[in-house]
């Protein structure tokens with residue numbers, strides 16, 4: 001009975017076991033089980049033990065297998081991690097060299113390395129830094145491998161790293177010190193659509209350098225990640241094939257290219273698939289190719305190669321990719337293997353499934369050629385949300401050509417600054433009165449705009465025009481309004497380069513934040529277009545049992561005031577307007593005083609795509625203009641996003657007005673926390689905490705302010721955070737490599753300095769990110785700070801900037817800590833990092849926040865879970881995209897027609 005519960009309901013079984021034995025016992029048993037599972041895929045804990053164990057093997061036909069040793073560990077987050085992995089690789093190369101077998105480089109053991117292990121920011125946008133810091137490490141390793149004449153292979157990782165990997169590889173290939181060596185190797189993934197072209201280039205490179213590379217062809221291990229990243233990043237298409245037969249066929253096409261160029265490529269075919277193995281052999285036979293090898297992973301493919309060796313005497317060498325290391329570094333690798341073995345498309349999975357007939361297991365990919373390029377259930381990124389709502393288009397900053405294009409747009413924008421900016425009332429840019437010069441947070445001396453602020457007279461004029469225009473706008477209907485919103489979305493996408501340049505200067509947005517911002521605005525527009533169409537169409541007929549006909553319709557309330565903050569100067573500005581306009585309201589829009597120009601451009605674009613000029617008016621200015629707008633006697637609603645303090649002021653102003661009681665939609669600040677438990681994946685906590693707390697210079701309502709970490713892992717976590725802070729780059733946000741731009745103004749800077757000073761005396765400032773003196777002197781760049789507090793009482797309100805507070809907690813005190821956080825009265829966002837559902841549930845129940853991000857991801861790769869602090873895949877996170885949001889902009893009207901006889905619902909009237 002116990003066995004059947006354990007098998008059929010493992011969750012229940014473990015819960016009851018944990019209840020009886022206690023968590024520590026279960027934890028150590030699980031660790032033990034992991035170790036056993038790990039041994040299946042890991043050859044040894046140390047390189048020496050792995051070499052010894054491997055050499056003890058007798059493989060097929062009595063032939064000793066060859067090895068490529070891989071030191072477990074990837075994805076360094078700090079320079080300390082990277083240096084530790086670097087040393088491990090050097091030690092491994094030394095050990096393999098010492099035990100080198102005799103013979104040519106192709107017939108001896110080698111090593112495989114992962115470039116993500118060698119640098120904490122191995123990213124295409126950080127190319128200069130990578131070449132300066134990572135390259136010397138990989139060169140040192142390659143020199144050591146060359147000295148002993150062993151194989152040295154650069155593993156393939158995520159596809160956006162391919163170009164960087166190739167650049168590093170080409171540099172190594174052209175190093176004079178590495179000449180006359182056949183061990184330099186690289187891995188190519190056949191699931192990538194570029195694979196064949198990359199191989200052509202490698203052949204060219206080999207011939208150009210007069211050398212032969214070891215090239216391992218794999219299908220690719222990050223498929224799920226590639227699919228999700230492409231969808232999230234709004235790419236035009238996937239970089240990888242979406243059907244398994246397409247990958248299988250591409251593998252064979254690549255194999256042909258490799259086997260046809262034996263002078264430039266020593267081909268290594270890594271597969272556990274019987275059909276692939278046989279097809280490669282066929283191609284080799286057809287081309288008369290000799291001197292190539294097969295490879296398999298340790299723990300996989302033994303039966304296949306044993307069987308192949310029995311059938312083919314001339315099978316040749318089979319090399320085993322042998323991971324080495326301890327269980328601490330095992331998880332990402334292990335999860336990839338488990339995913340691979342568990343995937344129903346996998347050969348190994350089908351092979352082990354007795355229910356799958358042999359002919360299906362070894363099916364030829366050519367049979368499936370009809371449906372090659374498109375998987376029917378995997379929408380391409382632009383179609384992610386179905387036919388009604390195209391996904392917003394992303395911009396791939398990793399591409400050099402894109403970087404250059406954006407640099408040109410920046411130059412063009414900068415060259416014409418400052419720009420005139422003014423109220424736009426009934427389509428007219430109002431002039432007259434003095435102009436205020438708006439300088440950039442990036443550089444005080446850079447004047448972005450000459451702003452003529454709105455006056456109370458402008459407010460009155462705009463109100464009258466908006467009031468007069470509203471009935472016609474409302475009568476236009478949801479479908480026509482939707483069409484305009486969609487046109488606006490398309491216009492934003494067309495103008496994206498200029499909008500990015502503008503936001504870089506006006507609000508100090510980094511390019512990647514700017515891209516997310518434009519996409520969010522586009523998503524809002526398309527989202528509300530669907531809402532307008534579906535909710536503001538024809539009246540809905542309701543049941544009418546008593547001889548009457550009832551209709552329900554939604555319509556605009558009238559004139560809406562929309563007041564927005566500077567930190568999402570386009571997305572929130574546009575989003576508020578889009579919702580209000582979709583519902584049939586006309587709008588008086590007031591952007592934040594720090595970001596009038598982007599709002600000015602947005603309103604002009606709205607008008608350009610055909611929005612009637614009296615429907616939307618722009619009234620830039622400071623809080624006084626906001627106050628004047630909310631005091632207007634007859635506005636029909638206010639949408640506000642900004643600080644809690646101002647929201648309260650507006651609430652009181654509206655309450656004090658005579659006249660009708662109108663809705664106030666207020667989105668305010670947050671004191672956002674993330675709870676981490678001991679099961680959370682260290683690297684992912686670091687990634688998410690750094691991105692959420694310091695991305696956008698901490699100037700997001702959803703930014704992480706308090707990280708709650710368990711005592712057991714706190715020291716390790718804090719060391720990781722410090723190391724990751726050390727590699728953050730501050731600077732001019734027009735540089736794609738910059739992670740953190742300036743804070744919005746001198747006042748914000750002063751407030752943050754005072755807060756950190758206070759923390760230095762009342763708590764402990766653990767660390768600051770590096771900030772160079774020149775930037776520091778400008779008074780707008782604030783070095784991200786890590787502060788340890790001993791109690792939540794030490795912080796009471798949102799501090800809008802890059803300051804992360806950490807608090808250690810004891811497991812037994814979780815409830816107490818969570819309740820204290822909830823009592824702070826903020827409930828914007830909440831993050832949870834755990835692999836335990838129970839922990840996530842417990843925290844979510846204790847802290848009633850609006851947006852909850854639970855990261856249960858265990859793969860070390862992004863699999864459809866947004867990082868904490870992201871605004872949602874679509875940009876329309878639950879806060880504004882929620883199903884009830886749009887109703888607050890609408891008024892509901894029912895119409896009842898009572899006809900003495902013959903009206904009403906026939907079905908309901910039929911009492912008989």
Ligand code: FAD
Pocket residue numbers: 154155156157187189191216218219220221222223240241242243244246247270271272273276295296297320321340345346347348375
């Ligand atoms: P099969 O079951 O025939 O193929 C499974 C593969 O097909 C999946 O992994 C995926 O790539 C592809 N696939 C599955 N479904 C789809 C779909 N719907 N659309 C498109 N493609 C699909 N991987 C790396 O990424 N980088 C490396 O450096 C690397 N080194 C390796 C070294 C060795 C020696 C070996 C044996 C493997 C290595 N791998 C590496 C892992 C390798 O990518 C996987 O083991 C391999 O994809 C499994 O292919 P197969 O032919 O054994 O199995």
Ligand code: NAD
Pocket residue numbers: 563564565566567568572590591592593621622623624625626627628630641642643644646647649650667668669670700701702798800828879
């Ligand atoms: P803020 O409250 O200072 O200003 C917001 C807007 O209100 C500006 O346009 C400002 O001019 C206007 N305003 C100021 N005084 C006013 C008054 N008396 N009457 C009417 N309008 C007035 O906020 P900010 O500094 O621009 O933005 C940062 C704040 O916004 C942070 O607290 C952040 O958490 C919050 N925010 C919240 C969300 C969300 O979705 N919840 C999103 C972004 C920003």
